[in-house]
Amino acid sequence: MEALIVTGASRGLGAHLLDEGRQKYDLRIGLSRSELYAVPGEAAANSRIRVDFSQRAEVEAAAASLCFGLGKTEGLTALTLVHNAGTLDPLLPAIDASAVLLDESLRVNLLAPMILSAKIGAFCKQQGIKLQIVFISSSAAKQAKRGWSSYASAKAGLEMYAKCLAMEQPDIGVLIADPGIMDTDMQQQIRGSDEANFPDVGKFRHYKQSGKLSHPSVVAKNLMGLLQAGFWQSGDLVKLV
Numbered sequence: 001m002e003a004l005i006v007t008g009a010s011r012g013l014g015a016h017l018l019d020e021g022r023q024k025y026d027l028r029i030g031l032s033r034s035e036l037y038a039v040p041g042e043a044a045a046n047s048r049i050r051v052d053f054s055q056r057a058e059v060e061a062a063a064a065s066l067c068f069g070l071g072k073t074e075g076l077t078a079l080t081l082v083h084n085a086g087t088l089d090p091l092l093p094a095i096d097a098s099a100v101l102l103d104e105s106l107r108v109n110l111l112a113p114m115i116l117s118a119k120i121g122a123f124c125k126q127q128g129i130k131l132q133i134v135f136i137s138s139s140a141a142k143q144a145k146r147g148w149s150s151y152a153s154a155k156a157g158l159e160m161y162a163k164c165l166a167m168e169q170p171d172i173g174v175l176i177a178d179p180g181i182m183d184t185d186m187q188q189q190i191r192g193s194d195e196a197n198f199p200d201v202g203k204f205r206h207y208k209q210s211g212k213l214s215h216p217s218v219v220a221k222n223l224m225g226l227l228q229a230g231f232w233q234s235g236d237l238v239k240l241v
């Protein structure tokens with residue numbers, strides 16, 4: 001039996017990943033703050049954990065609950081964990097960001113995936129479950145943008161964490177995936193941002209007008225296809241579109 005865990009599964013790419021995983025995974029678990037939306041046809045997830053990744057105690061509790069539940073799942077041989085949850089906030093010049101907003105950003109985008117990877121990595125090692133972990137990153141990890149300092153720093157940190165993990169744990173398959181630009185709430189937030197805080201906003205409005213955004217279902221299909229085909233090595237960074 002194989003299980004799929006997707007963080008940030010209530011909408012956007014995460015919701016489509018859970019839906020796309022229906023063919024391959026017997027058990028699909030979504031994590032987010034809000035209700036999972038119903039994907040037309042069938043329910044996308046067998047199970048859902050409500051968690052706010054900006055709260056460390058909630059992340060630890062979610063990890064413990066996942067390990068408990070998975071430990072009781074008979075015949076579980078393989079697990080895929082996709083760190084997809086993310087937030088752009090604060091979309092502000094670096095010196096205007098408050099300590100509270102910076103703290104939240106790093107907790108959601110960087111610390112939560114690190115805590116979950118550690119807990120679930122140790123659990124799978126102990127139980128002899130084959131584990132692969134996908135880190136959803138962004139071109140922002142490599143390309144500086146005015147107004148995106150906290151998001152971009154967190155994504156760069158996430159990529160480095162993934163590379164260290166891949167080096168340390170040869171039994172875990174670690175993949176870093178850049179989804180490109182997708183038509184989700186996150187892009188809507190970008191387009192609605194203030195030019196004073198994010199001077200490149202016009203470029204992103206043009207992406208939408210000129211049909212440059214990928215549908216998240218296409219990106220989800222590409223990632224699931226890649227995982228199934230296995231044409232990658234641990235520590236690789238792939239572009240999904």
Ligand SMILES: NC(=O)c1ccc[n+]([C@@H]2O[C@H](COP(=O)([O-])OP(=O)(O)OC[C@H]3O[C@@H](n4cnc5c(N)ncnc54)[C@H](OP(=O)(O)O)[C@@H]3O)[C@@H](O)[C@H]2O)c1
Nearest residue numbers: 008010012013032033034052053085086138181182184186
């Ligand atoms: N959209 C793009 O063009 C683009 C480009 C490059 C990279 N990415 C990356 O792709 C991933 C998915 O992006 P998306 O566009 O699908 O984003 P989205 O539509 O904004 O969805 C973000 C997801 O993250 C969850 N989330 C946010 N804050 C959370 C918190 N504090 N605790 C728990 N869950 C939280 C949200 O769930 P709740 O609100 O229900 O908690 C939601 O399910 C992100 O890692 C993003 O950085 C996106």
